[in-house]
Amino acid sequence: MKRGVSTEQLNWEQYQKDFAALAEIGQNNTGGVDRLAYTEADQQAHGLLAKMAEEAGFEVKWDGAGNLWITRRGTDDGNEKMPPLILGSHMDSVPDGGKYDGLLGVMTAFHAMRLLDGAPQRRTVTLIVFRCEESSRFNCATIGSKLLAEQLNGEKLKSCVDKDGISAYDAIRELGGNPDNLFQERKYIKNAFGFIEMHIEQGPVLQERNTDIGIVGHIAAPYRLKITVEGTAAHSGACPMGSRNDALTGAAEVILAVENLGRQYSSQRIVATVGKCDVINEAINIVPGHVELFVDIRGIDKEIMSEVVGKLHEELERIAAERKLRIEPAILSQETPVRLDDDMAELLVEQCLPNRLTFLHMVSGAGHDTMYMAGLTRATMFFVPCEKGISHNKKEAVSDEAIQNGLKLMYSVLLRICNLDPDVEKEKEEMERRFMEAM
DSSP states (O other): OOSOOOGGGGOHHHHHHHHHHHHTTTBOTTSOBOOOTTSHHHHHHHHHHHHHHHHTTOEEEEOTTOOEEEEEOOTTTTOTTSOOEEEEEEOOOOTTBOSSTTHHHHHHHHHHHHTTTTSOOOSOEEEEEESOOSSTTTSOOOHHHHHHTTSOOHHHHTTOBOTTSOBHHHHHHHTTOOTTOOHHHHHHHHTSSEEEEEEEOSSSHHHHTTOSEEEEEEEOEEEEEEEEEEOOOEETTTSOGGGOOOHHHHHHHHHHHHHHHHHHTGGGTOEEEEEEEEETTOOTTEEOOEEEEEEEEEESOHHHHHHHHHHHHHHHHHHHHHHTOEEEEEEEEEOOOEEOOHHHHHHHHHHHTTTTOOEEEEEEOSOOTHHHHTTTSOEEEEEEOOGGGOOSSTTOOOOHHHHHHHHHHHHHHHHHHHTOOHHHHHHHHHHHHHHHHHO
């Protein structure tokens, strides 16, 4: 595609109307969104989008994980040389979350598929709306995509339980799903041309650099720990300062150690956070005897992450010895950073140019469903900026211009990929190979 997409081509009023209808599902009294995975609100949103898809003439189905599949057939559907293109994102939210996280990517992909009306489309396009991308309900993220990628199974889901004692496994079965029956869907993805996800950045980089599009090359992986700090509970008035084994002050040193390591390795794309601290049997008149910390360390280099975790263990041993505490770390999860596909990213770059979109190659510090699709097919991802980088918050906001830019890029890429001639591409690859051999 040589010319860019004009705003007039976007059918913007229809986009806004449909996005608003989906975004209001699960909206609470304060303006935040409570659309947790597999709840009634989440199911309602999936049902409404399925209805929109059927009205557009697309095929609709739900898989064993409860993921929604929306397919628009191309004229060369079934041709092995023209495998399908897959798009995807999620619609579940965190508690009191924003309305753009996940949903913007779903709506942009869906609307771009509708914009193909009247345009040439040889290749079939399928949108997957993944379930339970957020970890908020079951303390387990990206359930829908992990099940597809065989990084999770039904048995493991039985131990992922919400505050009411309902397991993710039971929630899926309640909807008629079967987490262990995704063979056909997995095969479809493995045989695809590739996968694309659009998402809001959830950080400030694009806005600070006044850049339209972020093209993601790596997705950082979390290494999560629960650190138990045990001292001796004592009367806050009767126990002298020199006789205390205060678990909370020891935990405070651990928190600072985590932050210091994050700062020390920040140039190597490491971030480190203590996001939760529980003081057990807490009271104003008790010297704390038991504290639990929850640590999230993220990076894109597995060896660097291992080095950071090793240094954290050294710090824990030092603090325990100096303060006469027992400090025990336990791994909650340990995932692998993902490098996305360069060729798929190049197709995004190629379509930024005619649309006059500035772009930046960047890393995603947040996890996404794309991480698991990358294990099945060629995958890429792009960001649009959100206001002040705020996300997982009801103040989350994205400008109309940023949304339109993302939609222009998605539609342009669909037109390009849907009509790539496999014979021409094969000839092009052969010419490039010969050129490299002659160098």
